[in-house]
Amino acid sequence: MPVKGNQFRSNSFRDEERPRGSGRERLVKEKAESLPKFTFNNGRVVKILGLFFLVLSLYFMVAFCSYLFTWEEDQSYVLDVNGGWSNLFKTSEELAKSDVQTPIVENWLGKFGALLSHQFIYEWFGVASFIFIAILFIIGYRLLFKVHVVSISKALGYSFFLLIFISLTLAFFHSFTSDYPHFLEGEFGFWTNRLLQAQIGNAGIAGLLGFAALTVLIIAYNIDFKIPAREKKTVLEVPAVPDEIELEDEIKSEPVEFPLNNRRREKTLAEEKFAEGSESTTLKQERIVPPVETTFSAAGETVVPRTVPLETAAAATALNVPKFVPADSDYIKPEVSKPEPELTIERTAEEKTAKDLVEQFGQYDPKLDLSSYVYPHLDLLENHRSNKISVSTEELEANKNKIVETLNNYNIEIDKIKATIGPTVTLYEIIPAPGVRISKIKNLEDDIALSLAALGIRIIAPMPGKGTIGIEVPNQQPEMVAMRSVMATEKFQNTHMDLPIALGKTISNEVYIADLAKMPHLLVAGATGQGKSVGINAILVSLLYKLHPSQLKFVLVDPKKVELTLFKKIERHFLAKLPGEEDAIITDTKKVINTLNSLCIEMDQRYDLLKNGHVRNLKEYNQKFINRRLNPEEGHRFLPFIVLIVDEFADLMMTAGKEIETPIARLAQLARAVGIHLVIATQRPSVNIITGTIKANFPARLAFRVLSKIDSRTILDSGGADQLIGRGDMLLSTGSDLIRLQCAFVDTPEVERISDFIGEQRGYSSAWLLPEYVDESGEGGSVKDFDPNDRDPLFEDAARLIVLHQQGSTSLIQRKLKLGYNRAGRIIDQLEAAGVVGPFEGSKAREVLLPDDYALEQFLDNLNNE
Numbered sequence: 001m002p003v004k005g006n007q008f009r010s011n012s013f014r015d016e017e018r019p020r021g022s023g024r025e026r027l028v029k030e031k032a033e034s035l036p037k038f039t040f041n042n043g044r045v046v047k048i049l050g051l052f053f054l055v056l057s058l059y060f061m062v063a064f065c066s067y068l069f070t071w072e073e074d075q076s077y078v079l080d081v082n083g084g085w086s087n088l089f090k091t092s093e094e095l096a097k098s099d100v101q102t103p104i105v106e107n108w109l110g111k112f113g114a115l116l117s118h119q120f121i122y123e124w125f126g127v128a129s130f131i132f133i134a135i136l137f138i139i140g141y142r143l144l145f146k147v148h149v150v151s152i153s154k155a156l157g158y159s160f161f162l163l164i165f166i167s168l169t170l171a172f173f174h175s176f177t178s179d180y181p182h183f184l185e186g187e188f189g190f191w192t193n194r195l196l197q198a199q200i201g202n203a204g205i206a207g208l209l210g211f212a213a214l215t216v217l218i219i220a221y222n223i224d225f226k227i228p229a230r231e232k233k234t235v236l237e238v239p240a241v242p243d244e245i246e247l248e249d250e251i252k253s254e255p256v257e258f259p260l261n262n263r264r265r266e267k268t269l270a271e272e273k274f275a276e277g278s279e280s281t282t283l284k285q286e287r288i289v290p291p292v293e294t295t296f297s298a299a300g301e302t303v304v305p306r307t308v309p310l311e312t313a314a315a316a317t318a319l320n321v322p323k324f325v326p327a328d329s330d331y332i333k334p335e336v337s338k339p340e341p342e343l344t345i346e347r348t349a350e351e352k353t354a355k356d357l358v359e360q361f362g363q364y365d366p367k368l369d370l371s372s373y374v375y376p377h378l379d380l381l382e383n384h385r386s387n388k389i390s391v392s393t394e395e396l397e398a399n400k401n402k403i404v405e406t407l408n409n410y411n412i413e414i415d416k417i418k419a420t421i422g423p424t425v426t427l428y429e430i431i432p433a434p435g436v437r438i439s440k441i442k443n444l445e446d447d448i449a450l451s452l453a454a455l456g457i458r459i460i461a462p463m464p465g466k467g468t469i470g471i472e473v474p475n476q477q478p479e480m481v482a483m484r485s486v487m488a489t490e491k492f493q494n495t496h497m498d499l500p501i502a503l504g505k506t507i508s509n510e511v512y513i514a515d516l517a518k519m520p521h522l523l524v525a526g527a528t529g530q531g532k533s534v535g536i537n538a539i540l541v542s543l544l545y546k547l548h549p550s551q552l553k554f555v556l557v558d559p560k561k562v563e564l565t566l567f568k569k570i571e572r573h574f575l576a577k578l579p580g581e582e583d584a585i586i587t588d589t590k591k592v593i594n595t596l597n598s599l600c601i602e603m604d605q606r607y608d609l610l611k612n613g614h615v616r617n618l619k620e621y622n623q624k625f626i627n628r629r630l631n632p633e634e635g636h637r638f639l640p641f642i643v644l645i646v647d648e649f650a651d652l653m654m655t656a657g658k659e660i661e662t663p664i665a666r667l668a669q670l671a672r673a674v675g676i677h678l679v680i681a682t683q684r685p686s687v688n689i690i691t692g693t694i695k696a697n698f699p700a701r702l703a704f705r706v707l708s709k710i711d712s713r714t715i716l717d718s719g720g721a722d723q724l725i726g727r728g729d730m731l732l733s734t735g736s737d738l739i740r741l742q743c744a745f746v747d748t749p750e751v752e753r754i755s756d757f758i759g760e761q762r763g764y765s766s767a768w769l770l771p772e773y774v775d776e777s778g779e780g781g782s783v784k785d786f787d788p789n790d791r792d793p794l795f796e797d798a799a800r801l802i803v804l805h806q807q808g809s810t811s812l813i814q815r816k817l818k819l820g821y822n823r824a825g826r827i828i829d830q831l832e833a834a835g836v837v838g839p840f841e842g843s844k845a846r847e848v849l850l851p852d853d854y855a856l857e858q859f860l861d862n863l864n865n866e
């Protein structure tokens with residue numbers, strides 16, 4: 001498999017950064033870099049702190065434990081009256097003077113240990129001080145290992161409570177046997193208890209402790225105070241005169257049907273226990289049990305036997321025989337109050353692992369490899385004297401008058417006329433007088449054009465959703481829409497689209513931004529010199545301004561060899577290419593075919609990944625990957641968008657026809673969900689180039705001016721593109737709508753500046769590599785001369801895998817055996833030569849020729865014996 005640049009935990013390419021600047025600067029910089037920086041961000045300080053806390057907790061542990069055994073011996077040394085902490089620095093003589101009997105302390109951690117534990121245990125909280133050890137340990141462990149054991153804030157809260165609670169409780173009980181402070185409760189507990197005793201008395205303290213304990217239990221566990229329901233003795237109701245059991249007769253002659261189904265009956269028969277002669281029946285199960293005399297017929301019906309004597313039947317009544325409920329309720333449910341079920345949300349093992357990983361390493365950051373990447377800024381673009389609407393009122397007035405006049409000449413009355421000024425055209429909307437036929441106005445297109453003496457008049461009758469008729473008249477001085485003015489808008493800056501492309505402005509002067517990811521592919525047509533190349537540059541530039549190199553890769557196809565060369569500089573940032581290719585911008589038709597097929601393979605691989613990741617599209621997949629819920633060991637990787645741009649499609653179709661059309665159609669049909677989007681441009685939108693298959697899969701089409709109505713129909717399915725005025729005037733068809741736009745203008749020097757700006761920054765080590773595509777008719781595909789003795793060591797494993805999955809795909813071998821694409825490709829060639837899989841079938845998986853394991857083992861035996 002080709003290296004895709006991003007690794008999961010570590011991010012590559014970090015070491016490649018070469019220091020820039022003068023020699024002296026570099027020297028200073030290198031020196032500075034060799035010294036570790038002690039900032040919280042680089043983690044060193046955190047680790048040192050973590051270690052410190054752990055060691056401290058160990059120290060406390062030893063000192064405290066030792067105190068439990070040595071406190072008596074050390075008492076005279078640590079007592080405040082004898083000097084306390086000041087004894088630490090006193091000589092033996094000085095100690096003797098201050099009444100210290102044994103200047104040598106017994107605590108395992110010496111004087112300091114003795115003083116420390118005395119302070120905490122005796123003077124403060126008693127044995128509850130051991131809680132400090134736990135707190136220090138939790139903090140240290142968390143900082144050092146970055147493992148979230150318990151919430152630190154919670155731990156601190158509970159510890160604080162326990163310190164006081166334990167100390168006070170011990171003091172409370174101890175106060176009944178002793179009048180002096182003891183290390184069990186510490187002086188804090190002792191004196192607090194004393195104080196409380198005076199204020200609220202022993203009963204008050206007991207109540208307070210009980211209240212505190214219960215409060216904390218409620219906070220921690222939300223414990224329930226329901227008084228346990230006593231097992232209810234359900235007294236079964238007996239109808240005054242049972243419906244089914246007639247007691248007037250000695251013998252019940254007719255079978256009585258109980259509304260219990262057979263299965264329940266079988267079950268309950270075993271479960272039922274009847275306390276004979278008892279006055280009431282206890283329900284163990286949630287159901288009613290029939291009286292003891294009841295038997296069940298073979299047919300599953302419950303029958304009161306004929307031989308039941310009257311007394312027994314009467315006894316049955318006395319036994320509170322259940323009131324038989326209607327069939328639809330089956331049995332009576334006794335009303336036993338159940339504790340409310342607690343809702344616990346179970347996380348799957350996968351979610352737990354992902355959560356742990358995210359806690360440990362944070363979310364996966366695809367941008368980390370090029371974390372210092374700076375997006376191009378607006379100053380790289382020019383203003384092109386745009387944003388100056390240059391339609392004078394005279395021009396508007398004159399145009400209006402001419403329109404009204406022309407229409408009047410044909411006896412068409414107008415009620416109202418309104419003008420909207422756009423960058424290149426002004427839209428005059430007219431409301432004709434009642435009774436005027438729309439088609440009549442539509443037919444006057446040429447006449448109006450003639451009277452206005454202008455090219456590019458378009459009549460939209462009726463205006464969709466407006467109830468008016470629109471006449472677009474070109475402005476005498478069309479305004480250029482600078483890319484900068486479009487990109488500087490809030491609309492573009494704050495867009496949340498996945499692949500935003502700033503196409504330009506509408507005729508009402510609104511910025512128009514489309515999402516290529518939603519389009520999901522774009523067909524661009526336009527006669528030469530009408531602004532197609534500028535349009536493609538606008539698309540490329542918009543995306544370059546919005547996406548990080550880790551999120552987007554371009555596959556650039558430029559048969560004209562000159563149009564896209566400017567983008568060569570961003571190869572190591574934004575371009576994708578076939579492994580082994582020198583140039584990322586593809587100009588040769590043969591290589592275009594290979595690249596398209598490779599894209600198909602990439603698409604199939606992505607679909608496999610999506611399937612294995614249980615997601616439906618690229619966005620969900622990447623989100624899951626970022627949250628570390630997809631294991632890179634299983635072949636998962638962060639998937640950037642891939643945008644294929646073909647600058648001159650006609651040329652390719654002329655030279656390679658089907659070979660180009662098939663993969664393009666496949667990609668157009670399927671690639672949208674896996675983040676592969678196509679932008680295909682052509683000068684000649686004739687039917688043999690934009691074929692039905694291609695057209696059907698490109699709902700979004702962009703037409704610059706074309707030369708004939710037929711061309712316009714081919715690209716847009718309607719006229720109009722032939723009436724455009726050129727220089728970036730265009731029509732965008734999004735399936736349902738047809739929008740006239742003025743394309744944003746971005747000049748070659750601007751593109752160059754942007755490419756330089758990106759290209760000069762640190763990039764990946766090479767272009768993003770597409771999967772290798774082996775052209776079977778090409779030179780490399782000599783698979784038939786396969787020597788069985790020269791098999792790959794993993795040949796048999798691969799064969800088993802393929803037969804098991806019944807799927808002859810290289811990516812399967814690659815993924816499961818964790819191999820590179822080349823080796824996996826070689827193995828699949830050998831499998832083909834050996835007869836395990838069928839021949840290459842484009843980007844579809846190969847046919848597997850062996851049906852099962854048994855056949856394969858026989859086959860391998862034969863192969864080995866040969």
Ligand SMILES: Nc1ncnc2c1ncn2[C@@H]1O[C@H](COP(=O)(O)OP(=O)(O)OP(=O)(O)O)[C@@H](O)[C@H]1O
Pocket residue numbers: 480481526527528529530531532533534535683727728729742743744745746
């Ligand atoms: N959006 C625009 N605004 C203003 N002028 C434009 C715009 N687009 C193109 N032009 C003008 O039209 C000229 C030709 O544009 P462009 O090179 O994009 O044409 P083309 O359709 O790509 O031609 P070809 O197919 O021959 O390459 C540009 O040099 C520019 O002067």
